[in-house]
Amino acid sequence: MEFQVRNVAQIAQADMRFGDLTVLVGPQGAGKSVLLQLFKLAIDRAYVEDTMASFGQDWQRGNPRALLDAYLGLGMGRSWNESSQMLLQGEPVDLASEPKGHPTQEALFYIPAQRAISMPAGWPQPYRAYRSTDPFVLKNFSEALRTHMDNISSRDNIFPTKWKLKGPMRKQIDWGVFHGAKVSMGDLSMQRQVVLKVGGGRDNYGVSYTAWSTGQREFFPFLMSCYRLLPSSKKTKDDNIQWVVIEEPEMGLHPRAIFSSVLPLVFDMLHRGYRVVISTHSPSVLEALWAIREINARILSKYNARDRSNKVKLISEMMGLKTARGDVKDMVDSLLEKKIQVYGFQLGQGKDHLVHVKDISTLDPSSDDPDISGWGGIVSYSCGISETVAKAERGAIR
Numbered sequence: 573m574e575f576q577v578r579n580v581a582q583i584a585q586a587d588m589r590f591g592d593l594t595v596l597v598g599p600q601g602a603g604k605s606v607l608l609q610l611f612k613l614a615i616d617r618a619y620v621e622d623t624m625a626s627f628g629q630d631w632q633r634g635n636p637r638a639l640l641d642a643y644l645g646l647g648m649g650r651s652w653n654e655s656s657q658m659l660l661q662g663e664p665v666d667l668a669s670e671p672k673g674h675p676t677q678e679a680l681f682y683i684p685a686q687r688a689i690s691m692p693a694g695w696p697q698p699y700r701a702y703r704s705t706d707p708f709v710l711k712n713f714s715e716a717l718r719t720h721m722d723n724i725s726s727r728d729n730i731f732p733t734k735w736k737l738k739g740p741m742r743k744q745i746d747w748g749v750f751h752g753a754k755v756s757m758g759d760l761s762m763q764r765q766v767v768l769k770v771g772g773g774r775d776n777y778g779v780s781y782t783a784w785s786t787g788q789r790e791f792f793p794f795l796m797s798c799y800r801l802l803p804s805s806k807k808t809k810d811d812n813i814q815w816v817v818i819e820e821p822e823m824g825l826h827p828r829a830i831f832s833s834v835l836p837l838v839f840d841m842l843h844r845g846y847r848v849v850i851s852t853h854s855p856s857v858l859e860a861l862w863a864i865r866e867i868n869a870r871i872l873s874k875y876n877a878r879d880r881s882n883k884v885k886l887i888s889e890m891m892g893l894k895t896a897r898g899d900v901k902d903m904v905d906s907l908l909e910k911k912i913q914v915y916g917f918q919l920g921q922g923k924d925h926l927v928h929v930k931d932i933s934t935l936d937p938s939s940d941d942p943d944i945s946g947w948g949g950i951v952s953y954s955c956g957i958s959e960t961v962a963k964a965e966r967g968a969i970r
Contacts, residue, residue, distance in 0.1 A: 573589070573590040573660075573661065573847070574587075574588065574589050574590075574659075574660070574661055574662060575588045575590065575611055575614065575658075575659070575660055576588070576657070576658070576659040577607055577610060577657070577658055578655065578656065578657040578658075579653060579655040579656045579657065580606065580610065580651055580652060580656045580657075580658070581603055581606045581648070581651035582601070582602065582603045582606075582924075582925060582926060582927045583603040583606065583607060583926075583927050583929070584920070584926040584927060584928055585928050585929065586603075586607055586915075586927075586928075586929035587929065588607075588611075588913075588915060588929065589913065589931075590847065590849065590913060591847075591910070591911035591912050591913035591933075592842055592847055592848070592910040592911050592912070593838070593842055593847075593848050593849075593850070593861075593910055593911075593912045593913070594847075594848070594849045594850070594912075594913045594914075594915070595849075595850045595851075595852060595857065595858070595861065595912070595913070595914045595915070596608070596849070596850070596851040596852070596914075596915050596917065597851075597852060597853070597858070597914065597915070597916050597917070597932075597947065597948035597949070597950055598916055598917025598918070598919070598927075598948055598949065599917070599919055599949065600853070602917035602918075602919055602927050603917060603927050604819075604851040604917055605684075605685065605819060605851065606644070606648075606651065607929075608682070608817050608819065608849060608851060609643070609644055609682075609707070609708075609709055610658060611680070611817070611849070612680050612682050612709065612817065613643060613665075613667075614658055614660045614665045615660070615679050615680045615815065616673070616678045616679055616680050617665075617667075617671040617672075617673065618671040618672060618673035618674060618675045619673065619674065619675055619676065619677060619678045619679075620643060620671075620708060620712075621639075621671055621675075622675035622676065623708075623712060624642055624643070624708060627699050627700060627711075628700075628704075629642055629704050630642075634668045634669075635668070636649075636652045636656075636667035636668055637649035637650065637652050639667055640652050640667075641705075642704070642708070643707075643708045644707055644708075645705060645706060645707040646705035652667070677812045678712075678812065678813070679812060679813060679814045679815060680813070680814070680815035680816070680817060681716075681797070681800075681801065681810075681813045681815070681816050681817070682709045682712070682713060682817045683713060683793070683794060683797050683816070683817065683818045683819065683821075684707070684709045684710050684713055684819050685819035685820045685823070685851075686707075686710045687710075687713060687790065687793040687794065688789045688790050688792075688793060688823075689710075690710065690713060690714035690717060690793060691714075691717075691766075691781060691789075691792075691793060692782075693763065693765060693781070693782075694758075694765030694766050694767070694780060694781030694782065695718070695721070695763075695764050695765045695766065696714050696715075696717040696718035696721060696793075697714050697718065698714070698715055698718055699711045699712070699714065699715040701714075702714070713793075713797075716800070717793060717796055717797070720796060720799065720800050721796060724757065725757075729754055729755070729756050730755040730756055730757070730766060731745070731746075731750065731754065731755040731795065732745075732746060732754065735804050736799050736802075736804055737798070737799075737802060737804070737837075737840075738840070738899055738900055738903075740893055740900050741833075741836050741837065741840070741900070744832040744833055744836060744891075744892055744893070745795070745832070745833045747832055747892075748825075748826075748828050748829035748831075748832035748833040748892075749787065749788060749791050749825070749829050749833050750768070750788065753768045753769060753770045753779075754768070754769040755767070755768055755769070755792065756769055756778075758778045758780070765780065765781055766781055766792070767779060767780060767781070768781075768784055768788070785824070786823075786824035787823075787824035787825040787826065787829060788824075789824070790823040790824040790825070791824070791825060791829070791833070791834075794818070794821060794834070794837075795837075798837050798840075798841075801813065801816060801841060801844075801846065802837070802840055802841065802844065808844045808845065809844040809845055809846060813846065814846065814847060815846065815847050815848075815849065816841055816846045816847070816848045816849070817848075817849045817850075818838070818848065818849070818850050818851075819850075819851050820851055820852060820853065820854075821834045821838070821850060821852070821857075822834065822852060822853070822854035822856065822857060827854075827856040830854060830856040830857065830860075831856060831860065831890070831891055831892060832891065832892045835857070835860055835891060836891055836893065836903075838850070839891075839903055839904070839907055840903055842906065842907065842910055843902065843903040843906045843907075853950070854950075855947070855950050855951055858914070858935060858947050858950055858951075860890065860891075861912055861914065861935065862935045862937075862947075863887075863890060864887055864907060864912070865912065865935065867883050867886050867887060868883060868908050870883075872886075880905070880908065883908060884901060884904050884905045884908070887904050887907065888900075888901070888904050891904070912933065913931070913933050914931075914932050914933045914935060914947075914948070915929050915930065915931055915932065915933075915948075916929070916930045916932045916943050916947075916948030916949070917929055917948070918930055918943065918948075930943055930948075932944045932947065932948055935947055
């Protein structure tokens with residue numbers, strides 16, 4: 573899938589060729605979220621406009637600026653000008669024309685960076701609880717989460733439950749995020765909300781959502797999205813959803829949780845046939861992808877079958893899935909066939925700080941291109957610190 577953006581907001585030029593997994597890196601405010609929301613609009617415009625209208629949101633039809641104010645949030649309409657352009661698969665996306673596509677089905681499921689604020693009191697807010705000036709992707713995500721969670725029985729554990737996710741992955745999430753606590757329905761303050769059950773037996777007590785750790789609060793809406801996207805029945809995926817966008821899945825999480833919990837869930841999405849796009853500031857995400865690329869590029873055995881088996885074993889161990897068997901082993905094995913793309917968002921040095929997007933997919937640490945060797949700036953500062961300390965060791969200061 574090809575997607576091009578020209579002169580929208582701070583983005584001067586972006587030429588994207590999405591893989592099975594595509595990762596966007598770059599400084600905050602460089603336009604990663606804007607580009608991903610535009611990608612959602614390009615794919616699902618009929619659904620987006622129909623949903624906004626069905627909830628009473630109004631805008632001047634045929635006016636791209638008015639549409640972007642309604643979709644991206646108040647004030648974002650000014651990001652579009654006469655030279656602005658979007659192309660999907662080489663075809664211009666005309667925001668002034670009538671949208672094409674199915675108005676009641678979305679093909680791209682969007683998990684926004686603001687996901688934790690969709691649950692201010694421990695339960696997802698409905699679409700109508702938000703202002704018309706709030707971003708569509710937040711309101712739509714919150715409504716989807718609320719609809720899903722409204723069907724959860726008050727008697728059920730929300731996590732862990734044997735009816736959701738693969739057994740080894742549940743253990744990984746418990747180890748990396750919840751540390752033996754259980755997520756269940758609570759009746760604190762006589763309102764429906766999720767609570768974290770800590771302790772056991774008579775000492776078991778519920779902790780309200782706002783008192784959870786930041787990482788747990790950020791991870792939980794992502795986990796609920798995975799419950800919807802990764803059904804435990806014979807049906808392997810949502811039939812309508814083809815794409816999943818996840819903004820900053822690492823928020824608030826220790827690298828242990830990123831490797832043990834977040835990335836295995838992402839890899840399961842890939843295994844089931846979704847194409848996934850991630851924005852991140854985490855070196856852990858890129859370290860994992862670099863390691864997978866390096867392991868896959870090497871011949872570990874002269875026997876082809878054993879070579880592939882060894883690669884699967886190494887990747888499984890890296891993710892903490894040391895005894896990967898069955899479905900989990902198949903999931904890791906499928907990673908070897910997936911195309912991974914990485915793009916860096918480069919802030920210009922001029923007064924306008926215009927952004928150009930660059931393909932840095934090789935992640936080659938020995939590259940002469942600092943954008944590639946520095947992984948889009950993700951590790952360049954760490955390298956700079958190491959060089960500074962090395963100078964001090966050598967007494968190289970003059």
